[in-house]
Amino acid sequence: MLNKGSTRQIPLPREEVSRGFDWTILRRLLGYLRGYTRSLVLMYTLAIIAVGCTVTIPLLLQIGIDRYIVPGDLRGLAKLLTFLAALLAVLYWSNRYQGILMMKIGYGLLSSLRKDLVTGLQYLSFRFYDTHQAGQIMSRVTNDIQVLEELLRAGLDTVVVDVLTLVGLIAAMMILDLRLSLVLVITLPLFCLLVFGLQEQLIKRGRRIQHTLSVVNAFLNESISGIKVIRTFAREDENIRNFARINQEYYEEARTFYPLNALFWQSVVTLGLTGTALVLLGGGILLHREAISLGVIAAFLVYINRFFQPLQKISNMLNQMSRAMASAERIFSLMDETLQVSDEDLSEDFSPSRSIRGEVSFRNVWFAYEGEDYVVQDISFTARPGETLAVVGATGAGKSTIMNLLCRFYDPLRGSVLVDHQDLRTLPQQWFRSRIALVMQDAGIFSGTIAENVRFGEPRAPEERIHQVFQDMGVQEMIQSLPEGIHTQVGERGNNLSIGQRQIVAFARALIRDPTVLILDEAGAYLDIRTEQLVHKALERLRRGRTTFVIAHRLATIRTADRILVMHQGKIVEEGTHQELAAQNGRYACLLRHQR
């Protein structure tokens, strides 16, 4: 993506196609409120108390003016004011505790949602990661959850509390004076027209904003992780230009979204002022005819003023809601991603306590990452327990794909991979993977200490065992020479270590779990000759009793393998020991000649 540049309009992914307000999404979100029943009941009880106070206070104003101020009854007024103060105190405390409960419930909901999302990410198929950029996935976990958080801040309680307030205010106004209530007949439909007319637009644009933001994040992610390549190839200016285009697209989306938001607010404020003016006009005429009291007009002015507050909040909520719906939809679509590699076809006689001998067979295996573009074609071979099998071949021949299938990162499209004569699809993934270990060219080191990284392979391993593994590999001295030995902090992705040192840690991590099947995919590629010889010698010993698969471009490192499979364009074209293959005038012999 970095070098492609993006003059095109950013396409919306499938799930972004607008389908309006979706109750199933809302229902699913509300499902996260299970477990908060007591807090919810308490919150809404407090809300009802607050609504009661809000509706009663203007009535007290009317009584105060008509019964005490106009006739000049100051003692009565003092009593009324005392009651009013008590009511205000109740209103303050109920609002305060209602807010506290809202945050407790809301953040609890977000926390569960984030947890479910990250749990889902742990089990998603590799095919999903092949087709989605890391930045876009990150965007879902961070930005989309943040949008839901904003919704909470806008006041999710609004939906119930403000609707209740509205109902209370309408009822109070109608009881107080039916004629003045006609003001609502003019203003309320106008408001509803405004809200529902714009909602569809807001939902659509909310979705586009979230999507373009995820594209911005994906670009940033690649820019940061690929910074060395960008600098080396002097592509900074090009990169900045590309980012400017993507950023502009986000800006354009946001720019057209927020004027709609502003339109809402302006219209709501204008409607509020119109309502106040109409009450003054109607009230003034009625007062002139002595058909209404001053207190009723005053109370009505407070009501009409209050009336538009919850309406404003509801409209604000609807604005937030449109973006939040888009975010929730994207979060749920990620959680609902179908698992292409699943544990649904488990064998009935499987028992977790059984051990594996380590016989691995591929039977007429075909595989394509996309469509029918087969990168592995009709592969068949068997590795007997304890045997070392090397896979060699030119770049792109399909060697790593064989290892991906063996680790069951993907399932074959045709044929089957068997372990101890049992189809891998019938064995639980975690159970099987806990018996194998994979060391790749990219060591995959996490931030933390060396010891913590090694324990990734065997969490309960004591310190002595970690030292022992390095000792067995013949690299104990090198590890001890690091500032704090095995307790040295390695930084993000192992940045504080040399690439060779990272690979040594990756070897130790694999060996400490004592795997039955060991897979080394270009694992020694970055080691210097002396260290590689040391590790190689150690592996000769450590391989004993384990079925080992080795992929290596440097053929010198696989001479001692029991068997070598030579791959070419997704097929096995030769098979035999080093001596047998070297004696033939085939592809292996040719590769060998090129490396001399």
Ligand SMILES: Nc1ncnc2c1ncn2[C@@H]1O[C@H](COP(=O)(O)OP(=O)(O)OP(=O)(O)O)[C@@H](O)[C@H]1O
């Ligand atoms: N995740 C993927 N999505 C789509 N195509 C892929 C993916 N991984 C590999 N391929 C393609 O599959 C083919 C085989 O790739 P593979 O990584 O198995 O080759 P390899 O023999 O291990 O190569 P190398 O020696 O360079 O590591 C290549 O054409 C590659 O482009």
